Amino acid sequence: MSTPTATPTATPTGRAAAGERSSLLRLYLSRGILALAWALAFAGAHEDVDAAAITLLVAYPLIDAVSSLIDYRATPDRSERRVTACNGALSALAAAVLGIAGTGGVAPVLHVFGVWAVVSGAAQVIVGLRRRGPELGNQWPTLISGALSFLVGLTYNVQAAGDKTSLDVLSVYATGGGVWFVLQALLLGWKSRRLRADTV
DSSP: OOOOOOOOOOOHHHHHHHHHHHHHHHHHHHHHHHHHHHHHHHHTTOSSOOHHHHHHHHHHHHHHHHHHHHHHHHSOSSTHHHHHHHHHHHHHHHHHHHHHHGGGOHHHHHHHHHHHHHHHHHHHHHHHHHHOBTTTBOOHHHHHHHHHHHHHHHHHHHHHTSSOOOSHHHHHHHHHHHHHHHHHHHHHHHHHHHHHHHHO
16 A cells, blocks of 8 residues: 655745745836836826826825835845835835925926935835745846936936936836736736645
């Protein structure tokens, strides 16, 4: 008589990692969709820096602040939690400052948004690097998105100091960010399916 083969069971560590992947997948997907929706709304509302445009400008970093809070609460006690918390606080501050900058016109908005994009992008790269590994994958969409945010933020500050300023670039920024977040969510979903298949 053959000896029964034990069916692999998930360890507490494995279940925790699966829970983290699931939480991050939902967060990245929601964040990506919100960014794309924001880009669409802002594209039709920024001809004048009026109340509607300022409201949207304030809303975008607030989305990042709330996402950072959700990420912080869903992430185990690892080093990237501190970076996530710091980024969330800075995003909330950026939202408030953008509300003030919006009353001054296009150039101040670009300056503030550019500084925030640099800081937020750097935080995203740090978090992506620290999350690379067998459980959460290589994090390439997160790393690329963060690096682009950093570089684009620098160009916004250069543009704001010039004669020709426009807020058109912000819709492009949000669209790119949304696409990268959705891609990261899809990769996490693929990673989860692969790991589940390996345990069968």
